[in-house]
Amino acid sequence: MSGKNLVAGPPSTQSGGVWQVNRTMPTLSNTVTDPDGDKANLTFAVYTTDAFGNPDKQIMIKDEPYGVLVSGYVNSGGTAKVTVPDGNLKPGTTYAFRTSAYDGSLYETEWSAWGKFKTRGRAVDIKLPEPDKNAPVLNEDDFQEPQPIGKPNVYPVPPEVPPTGYSAPENVTRPQGYSEKDGWSCGEVNKETNIQPCSRLVPDNSKKTRDALTKEGFGVTAGLPHLVDWCDTRNLDIKRYEACISGFTYEYEGIVVKDGKPTGEILNASWAVGQEVKLSGTSATFTQQLVLVPIQVDAKFISVTLDVRFDCMMPDRCSNGPQSWDGALEWLGADPFSHTAIGKNDHTWNAVNKADTLDLSTKITAYSPVANPAASRWETADAQIRCDTISSTTPGCAFHKYVPTWVMNFKKTPQAVAHAWLIQSKLSNHPGSRSANKPIFFLPSADKNAPGRDPNKNRDVICPKNSDGTSWASKYGNPRTTTVPEISAGDKPSCDEFAYASSYNSGGMPGGVVGGMNPVASGDACVQTYATRVTQGEWRLYDDERLTGPAWNEVCGRSAMSGWINSTSMGGAFSSGFSGKYRLLDKDPYWVSFPEFGHCDASKATVTCTVPKA
Structure with a gap:
């Protein structure tokens, strides 16, 4: 029979009798006992709650028979666990669940008591317009102040x-x-x-x-x-x-x-x-x-x-x-x-x-x-x-002592620009921020930089390729990442990083004699976000609700987004329109500015903004 130890996590902490869960893919558990000492499993049913916090309607778990989750068999007295798959629960929402035991021959006739849990709310919610493939190229000279x-x-x-x-x-x-x-x-x-x-x-x-x-x-x-x-x-x-x-x-x-x-x-x-x-x-x-x-x-x-x-x-x-x-x-x-x-x-x-x-x-x-x-x-x-x-x-x-300013083309690729702004504004290392006096330091190709570091190796740390050569985002990025095949046929999810791979600020750049400023072991240590089209004409940059929310003590950002948006946001625009135009050499500093985000406030625990300003 089901026990009375209904737990949701991670983490396994409660507030007012409700488990506080830091993702939308929680692990649910309960103890189970069998009078005959047989092994048994538990069936987990998940419900929404009403305005008073009472169980309301059952959530039919996608792709699961009868819309419930069934644990593996455990020894009598053990703890049975299931993980709610992605796409079934919403952020910042309270749910209820209960269990029923089965020992291989007999079903428990009564459900357990109720357990309650609340998924974490979003840490990032930035509203954005559609990308405009026909947006004119920016003249970077317009942004260079004396x-x-x-x-x-x-x-x-x-x-x-x-x-x-x-x-x-x-x-x-x-x-x-x-x-x-x-x-x-x-x-x-x-x-x-x-x-x-x-x-x-x-x-x-x-x-x-x-x-x-x-x-x-x-x-x-x-x-x-x-x-x-x-x-x-x-x-x-x-x-x-x-x-x-x-x-x-x-x-x-x-x-x-x-x-x-x-x-x-x-x-x-x-x-x-x-x-x-x-x-x-x-x-x-x-x-x-x-x-x-x-x-x-x-x-x-x-x-x-x-x-x-x-x-x-x-x-x-x-x-x-x-x-x-x-x-x-x-x-x-x-x-x-x-x-x-x-x-x-x-x-x-x-x-x-x-x-x-x-x-x-x-x-x-x-x-x-x-x-x-x-x-x-x-x-x-x-x-x-x-x-x-x-x-x-x-x-x-x-x-060469003048520090130029790089401005990304917001009208063309607003999703990539939003990601870079978020990371620069929210993290304490503020890569590229003029107000914080934290420039980005340019890393050119391996034959033109002191440590001989290929910038692509930095990218491989943050955005490793899958065994079949596809982007990390196609397998591990949020499945609600939106591509734009109407702009680029065959567009696929891609991994965007900030600070850029071609910089000493990149999380993928090793420290020590190589000179990396923010080294991490993998992109898993970065703030995780994704860009999705909510409805035609409206996009959102969200933090990845499947995972633990950002702690904001990270040193880098990784975002799943359209491959066309990702590549177009830098591509030739940076190399020919900026780094080449202003003759940047190894370790030259530059600023990154986001004029369209001047009204946004990144100081709050949850970063919300509509860009351009409504």
């Missing part, structure tokens, strides 16, 4: 030899208050005028300087020509192929001295400086432009001439073309605002090595008929250039 960079490093340097033939000695005594610490570079006192020159480059984001760099001089409405079109609103910023290094003034001062000491009289001249650089992802030649707008030139200087050298610092790696200037580099004190000087220069990487880093250096020497020369040099470390023939055999150059 990235702030640090101030240039400024160095005092010997001046260039001016036409007068004068050359300042290397060791010059600086006037009081003009220390190298403050960026000053000073020349020798002019013996005839008793003026000592000093120069420096200083940050200056004042309205006066900004106006000078966004208008051609003062009071002139015609805008200055820009090599980089967004430089009229930015100062110290870069993109992958463009840089704006401005918001500075170049100062040249003449300190009047007497008996070796400053008298307090100072002649001032200064220029607003705007520097712009434009690289190419498909060429070894790049261009920079320097804009010099006069802010003041003391009439006592009579005139000030600037000698400007903006060069590639590594002559063994790149060559400098001739400078071309629109506007003379001499300004008269009697007419200081007469013109602006705009210079351009091309540089070409020699492409001898497969990859090189290049630094640009700018040096300005100023001198006057009444003051000897003084010079300052600067370079911007955050605007270092990397040229290569690794990402492509066609040489190209990029600002």
Whole structure:
């Protein structure tokens, strides 16, 4: 006869007399005894419950005779168990069950008492639209925002030899208050005028300087020509192929001295400086432009001439073309605002090595008929250039310290995008999250990465193939995974992972010397989800209710979804439209952004959202 030990699990814990089950495929059990000591089995019948928690209607278990589950035979006094097959129970629902014994010849005439259990609720329920195979390709440039960079490093340097033939000695005594610490570079006192020159480059984001760099001089409405079109609103910023290094003034001062000491009289001249650089992802030649707008030139200087050298610092790696200037580099004190000087220069990487880093250096020497020369040099470390023939055999150059942003095509493959957003937003390692400062690090093909790791091996850990070569999802993924044969004939379930296999963040990437950041033994350790069409026009990304719900301390995600959706979500879009376009090399960081999910909240225990926003 049936015992009174009706248990449902896992786990085998109760709340208010109801077993709390962490899946929709629970194991039900009860003890069984036989008066004759014979072996016996138990028949398990499962029922829905009404609003009061009382047994209501029997659930006819699919593919089982009479709609009930029958255990195997167990010894008298033992525990009989059955597992409810997938597809019979719903998440977050309370059920009742009871048992009846059979010893091979006699059936128990009475049912056991009732046991109750509740399946766990969903942890993920994201409502999504249909995939659109005709959605236009995204222009990833639209999502690349300027990235702030640090101030240039400024160095005092010997001046260039001016036409007068004068050359300042290397060791010059600086006037009081003009220390190298403050960026000053000073020349020798002019013996005839008793003026000592000093120069420096200083940050200056004042309205006066900004106006000078966004208008051609003062009071002139015609805008200055820009090599980089967004430089009229930015100062110290870069993109992958463009840089704006401005918001500075170049100062040249003449300190009047007497008996070796400053008298307090100072002649001032200064220029607003705007520097712009434009690289190419498909060429070894790049261009920079320097804009010099006069802010003041003391009439006592009579005139000030600037000698400007903006060069590639590594002559063994790149060559400098001739400078071309629109506007003379001499300004008269009697007419200081007469013109602006705009210079351009091309540089070409020699492409001898497969990859090189290049630094640009700018040096300005100023001198006057009444003051000897003084010079300052600067370079911007955050605007270092990397040229290569690794990402492509066609040489190209990029600002490698800029971290680009990858945006997946939501309209085309919303289900794959939802999966990536969920994992990035919910897990503590936040792969690719800019707000959490957790970039994804690119893993190119084995011949282009340091450990020689084939990214497909990462995928094999998270999404192993079945013995017949089919996808893990076709055998082990949730059977309610929906394919799209109307888009791709013969479409089959596929396994999608995040973080991507082609990254050091992948759960399949081994740790240690190989460099994996989140290694796991198998994809079973990841958050498990699947994408299903609820009705035409409405899809859902669900956590896999057949299994234990996510603990949210996992480091990776695995989702069963349409093969077409999975492959299309990355495919050529990533390699040609992003990693290739922005010349990503081994371990280069990048962000992953999900604009359509900005209204979704992943902080709750259950992640629910409708995308796009209803």
